Amino acid sequence: MYRLLIVDDEAIIRQGLGMLPWKENEIEVVGILKDGIEAEEWIDSQEIDILLTDIRMPGLSGIELAKRTLQNYPDAKVILLTGYGEFEYAREAISLGVSDYILKPSTPDEIMACVKNACEKFNQEKKTKIKLEELESKIQGYSALVKPAEEILEAEDERIGKIIKYIYENYDRELSLSVLSEEFHFTTVYMSHYIKKETGYTFLEILTSVRMYYAAKYLTETKLKNGEICSKIGISDERYFGQIFKKNYGMTPYEYRKSGSHAVNPFQKFTETAQL
Template sequence: MISIIIADDEPITRQGLSILPWEEEGFVLAGVADNGLEALELVRVSGSDILLTDIRMPFMDGLELIENARHEFPQLKVIFITAYHELDYALKAIQLGASGFVLKPTDPDEIMHECRKAKQSIESERERKKDHEHMRHRLEEYQFMLEGKVMKDSVSGCGNSVIGSILQEMETGYMEELTLQQFSQRYHFHPDYLTRLFKKETGDNFVNVLARIRMQKAAALLADPSIKVYEIAERVGFRDARYFGQMFKKRYGVTPHGFRQRLSTGQAETEEF
Protein backbone atom coordinates (compact mmCIF):
# COMPACT_ATOMS: atom_id res chain seq x y z
CA MET A 1 0.00 0.00 0.00
CA ILE A 2 1.01 3.63 -0.46
CA SER A 3 1.88 5.46 2.75
CA ILE A 4 0.95 9.10 3.33
CA ILE A 5 1.80 11.81 5.87
CA ILE A 6 -0.44 14.79 6.67
CA ALA A 7 0.99 18.13 7.82
CA ASP A 8 -1.21 21.09 8.80
CA ASP A 9 -1.11 23.51 11.74
CA GLU A 10 -4.91 23.77 12.03
CA PRO A 11 -6.34 21.07 14.37
CA ILE A 12 -9.72 20.95 12.62
CA THR A 13 -8.07 20.47 9.22
CA ARG A 14 -5.77 17.76 10.54
CA GLN A 15 -8.70 15.94 12.09
CA GLY A 16 -10.76 16.20 8.92
CA LEU A 17 -7.93 14.93 6.75
CA SER A 18 -7.15 12.10 9.17
CA ILE A 19 -10.62 10.58 8.98
CA LEU A 20 -10.76 10.37 5.19
CA PRO A 21 -11.18 6.75 3.96
CA TRP A 22 -7.49 6.24 3.29
CA GLU A 23 -7.43 2.47 3.66
CA GLU A 24 -10.39 2.03 1.34
CA GLU A 25 -8.41 3.94 -1.30
CA GLY A 26 -5.26 1.87 -0.85
CA PHE A 27 -3.33 4.23 1.45
CA VAL A 28 -1.78 3.86 4.88
CA LEU A 29 -1.78 6.98 7.07
CA ALA A 30 1.79 6.91 8.41
CA GLY A 31 1.60 10.05 10.57
CA VAL A 32 0.13 13.47 11.21
CA ALA A 33 2.20 16.59 11.97
CA ASP A 34 1.26 20.10 13.06
CA ASN A 35 4.41 21.84 11.78
CA GLY A 36 7.03 21.51 9.09
CA LEU A 37 9.85 20.23 11.30
CA GLU A 38 7.72 17.44 12.69
CA ALA A 39 6.54 16.53 9.18
CA LEU A 40 10.12 16.32 7.90
CA GLU A 41 11.07 14.02 10.76
CA LEU A 42 8.06 11.81 10.04
CA VAL A 43 9.13 11.54 6.41
CA ARG A 44 12.63 10.55 7.49
CA VAL A 45 11.41 7.95 9.96
CA SER A 46 8.61 6.42 7.92
CA GLY A 47 9.98 6.76 4.40
CA SER A 48 6.47 7.60 3.23
CA ASP A 49 5.44 7.87 -0.40
CA ILE A 50 3.18 10.95 -0.27
CA LEU A 51 3.26 14.13 1.80
CA LEU A 52 0.02 16.14 2.00
CA THR A 53 0.99 19.48 3.51
CA ASP A 54 -0.21 23.01 4.12
CA ILE A 55 1.91 25.89 2.82
CA ARG A 56 1.75 28.11 5.92
CA MET A 57 3.05 26.33 9.04
CA PRO A 58 5.21 27.26 12.06
CA PHE A 59 8.93 26.46 12.46
CA MET A 60 9.25 25.38 8.82
CA ASP A 61 6.76 26.40 6.14
CA GLY A 62 5.55 24.12 3.40
CA LEU A 63 7.98 25.43 0.80
CA GLU A 64 11.02 24.77 2.97
CA LEU A 65 9.54 21.40 3.92
CA ILE A 66 9.11 20.41 0.27
CA GLU A 67 12.64 21.52 -0.57
CA ASN A 68 14.22 19.59 2.30
CA ALA A 69 12.06 16.50 2.00
CA ARG A 70 12.52 16.08 -1.75
CA HIS A 71 16.23 16.77 -1.47
CA GLU A 72 16.54 13.77 0.85
CA PHE A 73 13.79 11.68 -0.80
CA PRO A 74 13.56 12.58 -4.51
CA GLN A 75 10.80 10.02 -5.13
CA LEU A 76 8.50 11.60 -2.54
CA LYS A 77 5.25 12.93 -3.99
CA VAL A 78 4.15 16.21 -2.39
CA ILE A 79 0.61 17.58 -2.56
CA PHE A 80 0.15 20.95 -0.90
CA ILE A 81 -2.85 22.83 0.40
CA THR A 82 -3.01 26.56 -0.29
CA ALA A 83 -5.41 29.48 -0.44
CA TYR A 84 -6.31 31.64 -3.44
CA HIS A 85 -4.21 34.53 -2.19
CA GLU A 86 -1.18 32.20 -1.85
CA LEU A 87 -0.99 31.09 -5.48
CA ASP A 88 2.48 32.59 -5.80
CA TYR A 89 3.54 30.04 -3.17
CA ALA A 90 1.84 27.38 -5.26
CA LEU A 91 3.99 28.28 -8.25
CA LYS A 92 7.13 28.12 -6.14
CA ALA A 93 6.08 24.73 -4.73
CA ILE A 94 5.62 23.35 -8.23
CA GLN A 95 9.08 24.60 -9.15
CA LEU A 96 10.38 22.69 -6.13
CA GLY A 97 8.83 19.47 -7.40
CA ALA A 98 5.37 19.33 -5.84
CA SER A 99 3.06 16.87 -7.61
CA GLY A 100 -0.19 18.80 -7.16
CA PHE A 101 -2.14 21.23 -5.03
CA VAL A 102 -5.58 21.66 -3.46
CA LEU A 103 -7.18 25.04 -2.78
CA LYS A 104 -8.77 25.99 0.51
CA PRO A 105 -11.42 25.46 1.69
CA THR A 106 -10.42 21.84 1.16
CA ASP A 107 -12.77 19.51 -0.68
CA PRO A 108 -12.31 15.85 0.42
CA ASP A 109 -13.10 14.60 -3.09
CA GLU A 110 -10.51 16.91 -4.62
CA ILE A 111 -7.90 15.89 -2.05
CA MET A 112 -8.52 12.22 -2.71
CA HIS A 113 -8.41 12.84 -6.45
CA GLU A 114 -4.93 14.39 -6.19
CA CYS A 115 -3.77 11.57 -3.92
CA ARG A 116 -5.05 8.96 -6.35
CA LYS A 117 -3.08 10.62 -9.16
CA ALA A 118 0.07 10.55 -7.02
CA LYS A 119 -0.61 6.91 -6.15
CA GLN A 120 -0.92 5.96 -9.81
CA SER A 121 2.33 7.76 -10.57
CA ILE A 122 4.12 5.90 -7.76
CA GLU A 123 2.78 2.54 -8.89
CA SER A 124 3.86 3.24 -12.47
CA GLU A 125 7.35 4.20 -11.30
CA ARG A 126 7.57 1.03 -9.22
CA GLU A 127 6.50 -1.06 -12.20
CA ARG A 128 9.13 0.60 -14.40
CA LYS A 129 11.74 -0.05 -11.74
CA LYS A 130 10.63 -3.66 -11.50
CA ASP A 131 10.89 -4.03 -15.28
CA HIS A 132 14.32 -2.41 -15.23
CA GLU A 133 15.48 -4.82 -12.53
CA HIS A 134 14.13 -7.73 -14.54
CA MET A 135 16.03 -6.47 -17.58
CA ARG A 136 19.19 -6.06 -15.52
CA HIS A 137 18.95 -9.63 -14.20
CA ARG A 138 18.46 -10.95 -17.73
CA LEU A 139 21.55 -9.05 -18.86
CA GLU A 140 23.53 -10.46 -15.97
CA GLU A 141 22.61 -13.92 -17.19
CA TYR A 142 23.69 -12.99 -20.71
CA GLN A 143 26.85 -11.46 -19.33
CA PHE A 144 27.83 -14.62 -17.46
CA MET A 145 27.16 -16.63 -20.60
CA LEU A 146 29.06 -14.20 -22.80
CA GLU A 147 31.99 -14.11 -20.43
CA GLY A 148 32.06 -17.87 -20.51
CA LYS A 149 32.02 -17.84 -24.31
CA VAL A 150 34.80 -15.26 -24.50
CA MET A 151 36.95 -17.17 -22.08
CA LYS A 152 36.19 -20.46 -23.81
CA ASP A 153 37.05 -18.98 -27.20
CA SER A 154 40.06 -17.06 -25.94
CA VAL A 155 41.84 -18.81 -23.09
CA SER A 156 40.81 -22.46 -23.27
CA GLY A 157 44.04 -24.34 -23.04
CA CYS A 158 46.06 -21.17 -22.74
CA GLY A 159 49.21 -22.10 -20.89
CA ASN A 160 51.21 -18.98 -21.65
CA SER A 161 51.31 -16.52 -18.75
CA VAL A 162 52.03 -13.55 -21.03
CA ILE A 163 48.94 -14.20 -23.16
CA GLY A 164 46.93 -14.73 -19.99
CA SER A 165 48.08 -11.36 -18.68
CA ILE A 166 47.22 -9.68 -21.97
CA LEU A 167 43.72 -11.15 -21.89
CA GLN A 168 43.21 -9.90 -18.36
CA GLU A 169 44.27 -6.40 -19.39
CA MET A 170 41.89 -6.56 -22.33
CA GLU A 171 39.05 -7.47 -19.98
CA THR A 172 39.68 -4.44 -17.75
CA GLY A 173 40.99 -1.91 -20.29
CA TYR A 174 38.71 -2.65 -23.24
CA MET A 175 37.58 1.01 -23.40
CA GLU A 176 41.13 2.14 -24.19
CA GLU A 177 42.98 2.13 -27.50
CA LEU A 178 44.57 -1.32 -27.30
CA THR A 179 46.89 -2.82 -29.90
CA LEU A 180 49.07 -5.88 -29.99
CA GLN A 181 51.95 -3.55 -30.84
CA GLN A 182 51.60 -1.94 -27.39
CA PHE A 183 51.75 -5.32 -25.70
CA SER A 184 54.70 -6.43 -27.77
CA GLN A 185 56.67 -3.43 -26.51
CA ARG A 186 55.55 -3.95 -22.93
CA TYR A 187 56.46 -7.63 -22.85
CA HIS A 188 59.49 -7.29 -25.14
CA PHE A 189 58.25 -9.59 -27.91
CA HIS A 190 58.55 -9.07 -31.61
CA PRO A 191 55.06 -8.10 -32.92
CA ASP A 192 55.00 -10.94 -35.47
CA TYR A 193 55.94 -13.52 -32.86
CA LEU A 194 53.36 -12.21 -30.35
CA THR A 195 50.70 -12.26 -33.08
CA ARG A 196 51.39 -15.93 -33.78
CA LEU A 197 51.57 -16.75 -30.06
CA PHE A 198 48.28 -15.01 -29.34
CA LYS A 199 46.56 -16.90 -32.18
CA LYS A 200 48.04 -20.19 -31.02
CA GLU A 201 46.97 -19.76 -27.39
CA THR A 202 43.50 -18.29 -27.97
CA GLY A 203 42.47 -19.73 -31.30
CA ASP A 204 41.72 -16.28 -32.69
CA ASN A 205 43.45 -13.01 -33.46
CA PHE A 206 43.80 -10.04 -31.12
CA VAL A 207 41.32 -7.79 -32.95
CA ASN A 208 38.51 -10.36 -32.89
CA VAL A 209 38.97 -11.19 -29.21
CA LEU A 210 38.98 -7.49 -28.26
CA ALA A 211 35.84 -6.94 -30.35
CA ARG A 212 34.04 -9.81 -28.57
CA ILE A 213 34.95 -8.41 -25.17
CA ARG A 214 33.72 -4.95 -26.14
CA MET A 215 30.47 -6.35 -27.53
CA GLN A 216 29.89 -8.28 -24.30
CA LYS A 217 30.35 -5.12 -22.24
CA ALA A 218 28.08 -3.18 -24.59
CA ALA A 219 25.34 -5.81 -24.27
CA ALA A 220 25.44 -5.42 -20.50
CA LEU A 221 25.19 -1.63 -20.72
CA LEU A 222 22.21 -1.84 -23.07
CA ALA A 223 20.16 -3.15 -20.14
CA ASP A 224 20.06 0.39 -18.80
CA PRO A 225 17.65 2.40 -21.00
CA SER A 226 18.93 5.67 -19.52
CA ILE A 227 22.29 5.27 -21.32
CA LYS A 228 22.26 6.41 -24.93
CA VAL A 229 23.66 4.04 -27.56
CA TYR A 230 26.33 6.53 -28.61
CA GLU A 231 27.41 6.79 -24.94
CA ILE A 232 27.70 3.01 -24.76
CA ALA A 233 29.81 3.04 -27.91
CA GLU A 234 32.23 5.49 -26.28
CA ARG A 235 32.31 3.52 -23.03
CA VAL A 236 33.40 0.33 -24.75
CA GLY A 237 36.08 1.94 -26.87
CA PHE A 238 34.34 2.97 -30.11
CA ARG A 239 34.73 6.57 -31.21
CA ASP A 240 32.30 6.10 -34.11
CA ALA A 241 28.79 5.15 -32.95
CA ARG A 242 27.76 4.12 -36.47
CA TYR A 243 30.70 1.71 -36.76
CA PHE A 244 29.85 0.37 -33.30
CA GLY A 245 26.29 -0.32 -34.47
CA GLN A 246 27.59 -2.17 -37.54
CA MET A 247 29.94 -4.30 -35.44
CA PHE A 248 27.22 -5.08 -32.91
CA LYS A 249 24.78 -6.19 -35.62
CA LYS A 250 27.46 -8.26 -37.29
CA ARG A 251 28.16 -9.98 -33.98
CA TYR A 252 24.59 -10.55 -32.74
CA GLY A 253 22.47 -10.18 -35.85
CA VAL A 254 20.55 -7.25 -34.41
CA THR A 255 21.20 -3.54 -33.90
CA PRO A 256 21.89 -2.17 -30.39
CA HIS A 257 18.41 -0.62 -30.38
CA GLY A 258 16.88 -3.90 -31.46
CA PHE A 259 18.83 -5.77 -28.78
CA ARG A 260 17.58 -3.35 -26.13
CA GLN A 261 14.01 -3.72 -27.36
CA ARG A 262 14.22 -7.51 -27.21
CA LEU A 263 15.44 -7.33 -23.65
CA SER A 264 12.65 -4.97 -22.61
CA THR A 265 10.01 -7.24 -24.14
CA GLY A 266 11.62 -10.48 -22.95
CA GLN A 267 12.01 -11.79 -26.52
CA ALA A 268 15.79 -12.15 -26.59
CA GLU A 269 16.95 -15.73 -26.79
CA THR A 270 20.09 -16.71 -24.92
CA GLU A 271 21.39 -18.96 -27.66
CA GLU A 272 21.53 -16.02 -30.04
CA PHE A 273 24.26 -14.48 -27.94
Protein backbone atom coordinates in the same frame (compact mmCIF):
# COMPACT_ATOMS: atom_id res chain seq x y z
CA MET B 1 -1.44 0.27 0.99
CA TYR B 2 0.10 3.64 0.19
CA ARG B 3 1.80 5.40 3.12
CA LEU B 4 0.45 8.94 3.56
CA LEU B 5 1.86 11.60 5.90
CA ILE B 6 -0.35 14.63 6.65
CA VAL B 7 1.16 17.91 7.91
CA ASP B 8 -0.78 21.10 8.76
CA ASP B 9 -0.44 23.65 11.55
CA GLU B 10 -4.23 24.15 11.84
CA ALA B 11 -5.83 21.64 14.22
CA ILE B 12 -9.25 21.78 12.56
CA ILE B 13 -7.74 20.92 9.17
CA ARG B 14 -5.70 18.06 10.65
CA GLN B 15 -8.85 16.71 12.28
CA GLY B 16 -10.87 16.98 9.07
CA LEU B 17 -8.21 15.30 6.94
CA GLY B 18 -7.86 12.52 9.48
CA MET B 19 -11.57 11.70 9.15
CA LEU B 20 -11.49 11.02 5.40
CA PRO B 21 -12.02 7.36 4.34
CA TRP B 22 -8.37 6.67 3.58
CA LYS B 23 -8.35 2.94 4.32
CA GLU B 24 -11.28 2.37 1.98
CA ASN B 25 -9.05 3.74 -0.76
CA GLU B 26 -6.02 1.59 0.13
CA ILE B 27 -4.23 4.50 1.82
CA GLU B 28 -2.65 4.22 5.27
CA VAL B 29 -2.22 7.46 7.21
CA VAL B 30 1.12 6.89 8.96
CA GLY B 31 1.14 10.25 10.74
CA ILE B 32 -0.78 13.50 11.23
CA LEU B 33 1.68 16.19 12.34
CA LYS B 34 1.34 19.85 13.29
CA ASP B 35 4.46 21.38 11.72
CA GLY B 36 7.32 20.90 9.29
CA ILE B 37 9.94 20.33 11.98
CA GLU B 38 8.08 17.29 13.33
CA ALA B 39 7.60 16.04 9.79
CA GLU B 40 11.30 16.48 8.96
CA GLU B 41 12.21 14.25 11.89
CA TRP B 42 9.63 11.71 10.74
CA ILE B 43 10.89 11.40 7.17
CA ASP B 44 14.47 11.07 8.42
CA SER B 45 13.55 7.77 10.05
CA GLN B 46 10.44 6.41 8.27
CA GLU B 47 9.59 5.98 4.61
CA ILE B 48 6.49 7.54 3.06
CA ASP B 49 4.88 7.34 -0.38
CA ILE B 50 2.71 10.47 -0.32
CA LEU B 51 3.16 13.76 1.58
CA LEU B 52 0.12 16.04 1.99
CA THR B 53 1.31 19.28 3.58
CA ASP B 54 0.29 22.89 4.10
CA ILE B 55 2.52 25.22 2.10
CA ARG B 56 3.07 27.81 4.87
CA MET B 57 3.83 26.68 8.42
CA PRO B 58 5.93 28.05 11.29
CA GLY B 59 9.45 26.69 11.62
CA LEU B 60 9.73 24.85 8.30
CA SER B 61 7.62 25.65 5.25
CA GLY B 62 5.85 23.09 3.11
CA ILE B 63 8.23 23.85 0.24
CA GLU B 64 11.31 23.16 2.38
CA LEU B 65 9.67 20.00 3.70
CA ALA B 66 8.92 18.92 0.13
CA LYS B 67 12.59 19.40 -0.82
CA ARG B 68 13.73 17.29 2.14
CA THR B 69 11.18 14.58 1.37
CA LEU B 70 12.20 14.31 -2.27
CA GLN B 71 15.88 14.22 -1.30
CA ASN B 72 15.24 11.20 0.93
CA TYR B 73 12.56 9.55 -1.21
CA PRO B 74 12.83 10.65 -4.86
CA ASP B 75 9.87 8.46 -5.83
CA ALA B 76 7.51 10.02 -3.27
CA LYS B 77 4.64 12.26 -4.35
CA VAL B 78 4.11 15.62 -2.63
CA ILE B 79 0.80 17.51 -2.58
CA LEU B 80 0.62 21.06 -1.20
CA LEU B 81 -2.39 22.61 0.54
CA THR B 82 -2.43 26.27 -0.43
CA GLY B 83 -4.62 29.36 -0.18
CA TYR B 84 -5.43 31.64 -3.09
CA GLY B 85 -2.85 34.20 -1.95
CA GLU B 86 -0.15 31.53 -1.95
CA PHE B 87 -0.61 30.44 -5.56
CA GLU B 88 2.81 31.72 -6.65
CA TYR B 89 4.43 29.59 -3.94
CA ALA B 90 2.60 26.57 -5.31
CA ARG B 91 3.83 27.28 -8.83
CA GLU B 92 7.39 27.49 -7.54
CA ALA B 93 6.95 24.19 -5.73
CA ILE B 94 5.69 22.45 -8.88
CA SER B 95 8.94 23.44 -10.60
CA LEU B 96 10.86 21.76 -7.77
CA GLY B 97 9.17 18.41 -8.33
CA VAL B 98 5.99 18.69 -6.24
CA SER B 99 3.26 16.54 -7.81
CA ASP B 100 0.18 18.70 -7.26
CA TYR B 101 -1.49 21.32 -5.10
CA ILE B 102 -4.96 21.71 -3.55
CA LEU B 103 -6.53 25.12 -3.10
CA LYS B 104 -8.17 25.84 0.25
CA PRO B 105 -11.01 25.37 0.85
CA SER B 106 -11.61 22.12 -1.05
CA THR B 107 -14.23 19.42 -0.61
CA PRO B 108 -13.32 16.00 0.83
CA ASP B 109 -14.00 14.46 -2.59
CA GLU B 110 -11.58 16.87 -4.28
CA ILE B 111 -8.87 16.13 -1.73
CA MET B 112 -9.37 12.37 -2.00
CA ALA B 113 -9.31 12.51 -5.80
CA CYS B 114 -6.04 14.44 -5.77
CA VAL B 115 -4.37 12.02 -3.35
CA LYS B 116 -5.64 8.98 -5.27
CA ASN B 117 -4.24 10.47 -8.48
CA ALA B 118 -0.85 10.88 -6.78
CA CYS B 119 -1.03 7.25 -5.60
CA GLU B 120 -1.74 6.10 -9.15
CA LYS B 121 1.25 8.05 -10.48
CA PHE B 122 3.43 6.59 -7.72
CA ASN B 123 2.28 3.07 -8.59
CA GLN B 124 2.81 3.45 -12.34
CA GLU B 125 6.28 4.93 -11.92
CA LYS B 126 7.22 2.18 -9.49
CA LYS B 127 6.14 -0.50 -11.97
CA THR B 128 8.12 1.18 -14.75
CA LYS B 129 11.26 1.40 -12.61
CA ILE B 130 10.96 -2.22 -11.56
CA LYS B 131 10.83 -3.23 -15.22
CA LEU B 132 13.87 -1.06 -15.98
CA GLU B 133 15.76 -2.57 -13.05
CA GLU B 134 14.89 -6.08 -14.25
CA LEU B 135 16.12 -5.18 -17.73
CA GLU B 136 19.31 -3.66 -16.32
CA SER B 137 19.84 -6.79 -14.23
CA LYS B 138 19.51 -8.98 -17.32
CA ILE B 139 21.98 -6.81 -19.23
CA GLN B 140 24.43 -7.04 -16.35
CA GLY B 141 23.89 -10.79 -16.30
CA TYR B 142 24.79 -11.09 -19.98
CA SER B 143 27.87 -8.93 -19.44
CA ALA B 144 28.88 -11.11 -16.54
CA LEU B 145 29.14 -14.12 -18.82
CA VAL B 146 32.32 -12.74 -20.32
CA LYS B 147 34.02 -11.96 -16.99
CA PRO B 148 35.51 -14.37 -14.47
CA ALA B 149 33.19 -14.71 -11.45
CA GLU B 150 35.97 -13.85 -9.00
CA GLU B 151 36.75 -10.62 -10.85
CA ILE B 152 33.08 -9.57 -10.74
CA LEU B 153 32.79 -10.21 -7.01
CA GLU B 154 35.96 -8.27 -6.28
CA ALA B 155 34.72 -5.32 -8.34
CA GLU B 156 31.37 -5.30 -6.52
CA ASP B 157 33.07 -5.50 -3.11
CA GLU B 158 35.32 -2.58 -4.04
CA ARG B 159 32.42 -0.46 -5.29
CA ILE B 160 30.16 -0.93 -2.26
CA GLY B 161 33.21 -0.37 -0.05
CA LYS B 162 33.81 3.01 -1.68
CA ILE B 163 30.16 3.97 -1.23
CA ILE B 164 30.13 3.04 2.47
CA LYS B 165 33.49 4.78 2.94
CA TYR B 166 32.01 7.94 1.43
CA ILE B 167 29.15 7.81 3.96
CA TYR B 168 31.68 7.45 6.80
CA GLU B 169 33.64 10.43 5.52
CA ASN B 170 30.58 12.67 5.06
CA TYR B 171 28.14 11.58 7.78
CA ASP B 172 28.61 14.90 9.59
CA ARG B 173 27.06 17.04 6.84
CA GLU B 174 23.68 17.13 5.08
CA LEU B 175 24.04 13.87 3.20
CA SER B 176 21.17 12.53 1.10
CA LEU B 177 20.61 9.72 -1.37
CA SER B 178 20.65 12.31 -4.17
CA VAL B 179 24.07 13.64 -3.12
CA LEU B 180 25.49 10.12 -2.86
CA SER B 181 24.07 9.10 -6.25
CA GLU B 182 25.52 12.17 -7.94
CA GLU B 183 28.95 11.48 -6.41
CA PHE B 184 29.03 7.97 -7.91
CA HIS B 185 27.17 8.83 -11.14
CA PHE B 186 24.17 6.60 -10.40
CA THR B 187 20.47 7.35 -10.50
CA THR B 188 18.88 7.59 -7.06
CA VAL B 189 16.68 4.59 -7.85
CA TYR B 190 19.64 2.41 -8.80
CA MET B 191 21.73 3.60 -5.83
CA SER B 192 18.92 2.83 -3.39
CA HIS B 193 18.42 -0.64 -4.87
CA TYR B 194 22.17 -1.36 -5.07
CA ILE B 195 22.93 -0.44 -1.44
CA LYS B 196 20.02 -2.54 -0.19
CA LYS B 197 21.05 -5.50 -2.37
CA GLU B 198 24.72 -5.41 -1.34
CA THR B 199 24.35 -4.67 2.39
CA GLY B 200 20.83 -5.67 3.38
CA TYR B 201 20.23 -2.14 4.70
CA THR B 202 18.77 1.05 3.23
CA PHE B 203 20.89 4.17 2.75
CA LEU B 204 19.05 5.90 5.59
CA GLU B 205 19.61 2.97 7.95
CA ILE B 206 23.34 2.98 7.19
CA LEU B 207 23.69 6.76 7.58
CA THR B 208 21.82 6.71 10.89
CA SER B 209 23.89 3.77 12.21
CA VAL B 210 27.15 5.50 11.28
CA ARG B 211 26.05 8.73 12.93
CA MET B 212 25.04 6.90 16.10
CA TYR B 213 28.36 5.01 16.11
CA TYR B 214 30.32 8.25 16.12
CA ALA B 215 27.93 9.75 18.66
CA ALA B 216 28.65 6.80 20.95
CA LYS B 217 32.39 7.36 20.52
CA TYR B 218 32.02 11.05 21.40
CA LEU B 219 30.02 10.11 24.49
CA THR B 220 32.67 7.72 25.83
CA GLU B 221 35.83 9.42 24.57
CA THR B 222 35.02 13.11 25.14
CA LYS B 223 33.09 15.36 27.50
CA LEU B 224 31.08 17.00 24.74
CA LYS B 225 27.45 17.81 25.53
CA ASN B 226 24.61 16.34 23.49
CA GLY B 227 24.09 19.54 21.52
CA GLU B 228 27.77 19.67 20.59
CA ILE B 229 27.70 16.03 19.53
CA CYS B 230 24.65 16.71 17.35
CA SER B 231 26.52 19.41 15.45
CA LYS B 232 29.40 16.99 14.82
CA ILE B 233 27.26 14.17 13.41
CA GLY B 234 24.97 16.13 11.10
CA ILE B 235 21.84 16.22 13.27
CA SER B 236 20.21 19.56 14.08
CA ASP B 237 17.62 18.52 16.68
CA GLU B 238 18.89 17.38 20.08
CA ARG B 239 15.57 15.79 21.09
CA TYR B 240 15.47 13.79 17.88
CA PHE B 241 19.08 12.71 18.48
CA GLY B 242 18.14 11.34 21.90
CA GLN B 243 15.25 9.35 20.45
CA ILE B 244 17.30 7.80 17.65
CA PHE B 245 20.25 7.05 19.93
CA LYS B 246 18.03 5.19 22.39
CA LYS B 247 16.43 3.28 19.51
CA ASN B 248 19.91 2.15 18.35
CA TYR B 249 21.58 1.42 21.70
CA GLY B 250 18.68 0.75 24.06
CA MET B 251 19.68 3.55 26.44
CA THR B 252 19.82 7.33 26.54
CA PRO B 253 23.06 9.17 25.69
CA TYR B 254 23.52 9.93 29.41
CA GLU B 255 23.06 6.26 30.35
CA TYR B 256 25.44 5.17 27.60
CA ARG B 257 28.16 7.57 28.78
CA LYS B 258 27.84 6.24 32.33
CA SER B 259 27.86 2.60 31.19
CA GLY B 260 31.42 2.76 29.82
CA SER B 261 30.36 0.77 26.76
CA HIS B 262 32.42 0.72 23.58
CA ALA B 263 30.64 1.15 20.25
CA VAL B 264 31.18 -1.41 17.51
CA ASN B 265 31.86 -0.08 14.02
CA PRO B 266 28.64 -1.18 12.24
CA PHE B 267 29.85 -1.47 8.64
CA GLN B 268 33.59 -2.07 9.00
CA LYS B 269 33.46 -5.28 6.96
CA PHE B 270 32.52 -3.26 3.88
CA THR B 271 35.46 -0.88 4.28
CA GLU B 272 38.24 -3.09 5.60
CA THR B 273 40.69 -1.75 3.03
CA ALA B 274 39.95 1.88 3.94
CA GLN B 275 41.24 3.88 6.87
CA LEU B 276 38.21 5.32 8.69
